[in-house]
Amino acid sequence: MRPPANANDPWAGRRAAYELLRRSRPSTDGYEAMATNRYPADDAAGEIYLLHFSERTTQGRQHYLGWSRNAEARLAQHRSGRGAGETKKAVAEGLRLTQAQTWKGTPLLERRLKEWSRKGWKGFAGICPLCSKEDALPPDLASALGPPSLRVRHQHAA
Numbered sequence: 401m402r403p404p405a406n407a408n409d410p411w412a413g414r415r416a417a418y419e420l421l422r423r424s425r426p427s428t429d430g431y432e433a434m435a436t437n438r439y440p441a442d443d444a445a446g447e448i449y450l451l452h453f454s455e456r457t458t459q460g461r462q463h464y465l466g467w468s469r470n471a472e473a474r475l476a477q478h479r480s481g482r483g484a485g486e487t488k489k490a491v492a493e494g495l496r497l498t499q500a501q502t503w504k505g506t507p508l509l510e511r512r513l514k515e516w517s518r519k520g521w522k523g524f525a526g527i528c529p530l531c532s533k534e535d536a537l538p539p540d541l542a543s544a545l546g547p548p549s550l551r552v553r554h555q556h557a558a
């Protein structure tokens with residue numbers, strides 16, 4: 401009688417150990433979803449969004465600028481503490497996250513906006529409708545970004 405097919409398989413033990421390790425890990429759905437969005441193409445279509453925190457974090461941050469294919473879904477992730485490090489900290493400190501602005505745009509444009517905001521003394525507050533009544537964007541960025549989606553809604557909110 402022939403032995404079972406895997407009896408002499410030198411890798412069977414290793415595969416079994418790997419399978420056990422794989423199963424012992426928590427669900428990776430969320431992580432994989434993030435991982436696939438981690439390095440989007442520079443010209444990927446999506447939304448650039450600005451989050452405003454109800455107070456400053458202990459690190460003095462009150463805004464977060466991000467890009468996502470789906471800003472609403474991403475906001476839910478941020479609010480649940482599964483977003484970026486800065487929003488995670490804000491949530492842990494009990495702060496509320498408000499989506500203050502969105503623009504249609506690419507990851508490249510988001511980086512340009514981030515770089516520009518870092519140079520100014522106002523930072524992201526200068527482009528946040530909840531913090532600033534002026535739209536401080538330079539003309540080239542303003543035309544590249546197109547009209548902000550929430551201009552009307554927040555016009556009198558501050």
Ligand SMILES: [Zn+2]
Nearest residue numbers: 452528530531
């Ligand atoms: Zn703000």
